[in-house]
Amino acid sequence: MGIKPTPCEDETIGIEIRRIVDIQITSNSSVQGFEAHRGRLNHKDAWCGNSILPSYLQVDLNTTYIVCAVSTQGYAGKLMASSFVEEYKMEFSKDGSMWDFYRGSTDVKHFTGNNDNHTIRKNIFAEQVYARYVRIWPTKWSHKPCMRIELYGHVPFEDIVEPSPAITKIKLQNIGVHSTDISWDSLPVYQSVAELIGYKIIYHHVTDQGELDQQTNVTITVDRSTTNYRMAGLERNAMYCVRILAYDEYGDGEIGNCTEAKTATDCLQGWILFQTNCYILLEKSLKNWNNAQIDCLNHNADLLYILDVEEEEFIDSQMINKSTISEVFIGLIEDNNNQNNDDERFPGWSSGDNLDHTNWHTSPTAVISNGNACVAKKKV
Numbered sequence: 001m002g003i004k005p006t007p008c009e010d011e012t013i014g015i016e017i018r019r020i021v022d023i024q025i026t027s028n029s030s031v032q033g034f035e036a037h038r039g040r041l042n043h044k045d046a047w048c049g050n051s052i053l054p055s056y057l058q059v060d061l062n063t064t065y066i067v068c069a070v071s072t073q074g075y076a077g078k079l080m081a082s083s084f085v086e087e088y089k090m091e092f093s094k095d096g097s098m099w100d101f102y103r104g105s106t107d108v109k110h111f112t113g114n115n116d117n118h119t120i121r122k123n124i125f126a127e128q129v130y131a132r133y134v135r136i137w138p139t140k141w142s143h144k145p146c147m148r149i150e151l152y153g154h155v156p157f158e159d160i161v162e163p164s165p166a167i168t169k170i171k172l173q174n175i176g177v178h179s180t181d182i183s184w185d186s187l188p189v190y191q192s193v194a195e196l197i198g199y200k201i202i203y204h205h206v207t208d209q210g211e212l213d214q215q216t217n218v219t220i221t222v223d224r225s226t227t228n229y230r231m232a233g234l235e236r237n238a239m240y241c242v243r244i245l246a247y248d249e250y251g252d253g254e255i256g257n258c259t260e261a262k263t264a265t266d267c268l269q270g271w272i273l274f275q276t277n278c279y280i281l282l283e284k285s286l287k288n289w290n291n292a293q294i295d296c297l298n299h300n301a302d303l304l305y306i307l308d309v310e311e312e313e314f315i316d317s318q319m320i321n322k323s324t325i326s327e328v329f330i331g332l333i334e335d336n337n338n339q340n341n342d343d344e345r346f347p348g349w350s351s352g353d354n355l356d357h358t359n360w361h362t363s364p365t366a367v368i369s370n371g372n373a374c375v376a377k378k379k380v
Helices: 289-298 309-320
Strands: 025-027 057-073 084-093 099-101 121-142 146-154 170-174 180-184 196-206 212-223 228-231 239-248 259-262 272-274 277-279 327-333 367-369 372-378
Touching (some): 057 084, 084 146, 121 146, 170 239, 170 259, 180 239, 196 228, 212 228, 272 309, 277 309
Antiparallel strands (some): 057 121, 057 146, 180 228, 196 239, 239 259, 272 277, 327 372, 367 372
8 A cells, every 4th residue: 555645735845843944934024023934833923014014924945846725823922912814915936036926717816814813724726836935915904914824835746847837818809800919818937837938829720610720820939028919911701719828948838728719800990891901091191101101000000012903903993082192102111232123122012922013103203211212102
C-alpha cells in the first residue's frame, strides 16, 4: 500500500511553525507592536495594518510555490480591542515587480474573512496559483485590520510542467464587413509556472457545414503586453473560429474552444457596397496624404486602393456626384529608392496589395506630402 499524498490545500508552507522566518514577512504599514512578522496563525500576537491608508501583509516564500489556500485569524490579545479582517484581496508575483490580484469569475475576488477574533477561516483557491510573493490586502475589518495567517502549498515538481491555461474570455467587435477587433484579458502572472512570453491568435474560416477550413488557418504572434488585435482581410458575411493561447519558455499553453466571430453582412450607415468592399467619399479639406491616411484609419478603414477597371469606374461614378471634389488622395506613396518610372516609384498600395492596375494621367503633377510624392485620383 502506498502513502496517500497530502492534498495541496492541507500542506502548510510554514508561517505558523516559523519555517518562514521573520524577514520573509513584511508590510507597507504596521501599528507599533503589531509588526508584520507577528502575523502568524495561532500565535498570541498579530499584524495590524493602517486603518486609514490601504495596507498589505506580504510573504516572500524565497522560491516559486504552488499556493492552494490561505487561513486567517484576527487578534485576540489584550493589548487592543478585538480586531479582525472581514474581507480581503490577494495579490501574487513571481519576481516582486509584476503583480496580479487573484480574479474571480468576472473581476478581482474579495475573499470572505473572519467574523470573530479567534476562529480560523480557510479559503481554498479555485485554481492553482504560482507565486513567490503573496500579499493580503484587507478591504473590510472590525476595529483594526489585524491578521494572523498561514499559507498552504508546495514547490512545483521538477518533472511536471503544467502548460499555461487556455484564454477563454475573448471579446469581439465588428468594425466592417472585412474586419473584426478581438480583445482578451491578460493571463495573470500567477497562472503559469514560467514567465509568460506572449500570445498566439489562431483563426480559421468555418465552412457552411460547420467545419474548420484548414487552408484558411492564420496564426498571429504578439508579445505579452498585447491584449487586442484586428483581424483584417476577412470574407464578408462569414463565420470564423477564433482561439487564443498563451506561451512561455516551455512552449504553447492550452488552447480553448472556438469563439465564433461573424463578419457583417452590410456596410455601415453612409458607406456604399461595391463587389465585396465598402466605400465612403469624405468631403474634407486635408492638407496632405498623411492626414488623409490617419483620417481613414480613424474610420477603421484604409485609403482607397483600385485593383481593376471595374473598381475605377465605380469610383469615377461616385466622384461625379460630388461637385465640390476634383481629386482625392488614394493609397499610393512614393518609394524614394525607385525613381525610374511611375510604376516603380509607387510599388504597392498602402493596404499591402500589389499595384497591378494603373491608369496614369497623361500629364501627372506631383502631390507632395512630407517630402514624398503621393497620388491623387482625378475626377474624369
